[in-house]
Amino acid sequence: MRNTRRIALTALAASAALILTACSGQNAAPESDGEAEAASIDSVKIIVPADPGGGWDQTGRAMSKVLTDDDIVKSAPVTNVGGAGGTIGLAQLANEKDPGTLMVNGLVMVGAIETNDSKTRLEDTTPIARLTDEPLVVVVPADSKYDTLEDLVDDIVENGQKVTVTGGSAGGADHILAGLLLEEAGLDSTEIPQKLNYTPNAGGGEAVSLILGGKVGAGISGVGEFAQHIESGDMRALAVSSEEPSSQLPDVPTITDEGYDVVLTNWRGVIAPGGISDADRAELERIVTEMHDSDAWKQELETKGWADAFLTGDDLDAFVEQNVSDVTGTLKNIGLI
8 A cells, every 4th residue: 555645735935034124114123233122013914815714714813813802912904815826915915014914824825836926935925833734624515426535536537627626726735635636546647637627716715605506516625614514514524634533523534544545734824024023023923922822722723623733933944944845746746737
């Protein structure tokens, strides 16, 4: 048997050099005698580079709630800038001058940068923290003809483009999982793009509408995005992509249980504008760390079924550098770039 794929892929950049710079605006950190003084950021802006309804949006709004309810910051407004797998929002972040800005991102953005040939790279940003890790779930409409994951995969292999699968942005975790399933079914990197009819969406809400409306054969997204529709009976879950069953969907088998050697988890984090001072980065890390340590954040993790994957600093930089390489290689291996 082939070794099980265990892919915990990232969409944050390893930004090795941080430049000390004097920034203007109410959140700017003053400098004296060439040394950065301790920064003080009392409000943050949260950019969600996707339309409402998906995992990034849920993450950004959960952050805003905890940050303000626990008085960690005075305000944390959320702005949605959807499109192109987050690269439209990424381009906006590149022009952001306020160091008190956080953008939610994750695995999706690495693939989107490649598939959209984005001029703005993750290397142009400042990584702040990895926050969560979440399995994906493969679902079908309630009245679907597919009873098992094998039924779905076999139909795609046989009928190709006649079977539509929907999920998040092109090149993101959902798209990658669909490609890996077809690779495990025996298709090579030239056959997968020809067989896989994948409809990307800018936000999880769009995918939900397509599935509930019976417009697609199947959908893939984070467990937290589909769980309520599975529990209500409007969708049927075929398998989850974690190594063990999901705590939110304990009765749903894993993909490996269904005979496909694939384990794929999607994580999300936050980044800040590139070129902010060391002091501003440290202050943003302090804010996010205080949020992470709160009881309110722990409750959000439990409610949404997110695993705690918190990481900051040098460990984060090293982790993401390796994983950016991993996700790009995977996309090439399954013919998506």
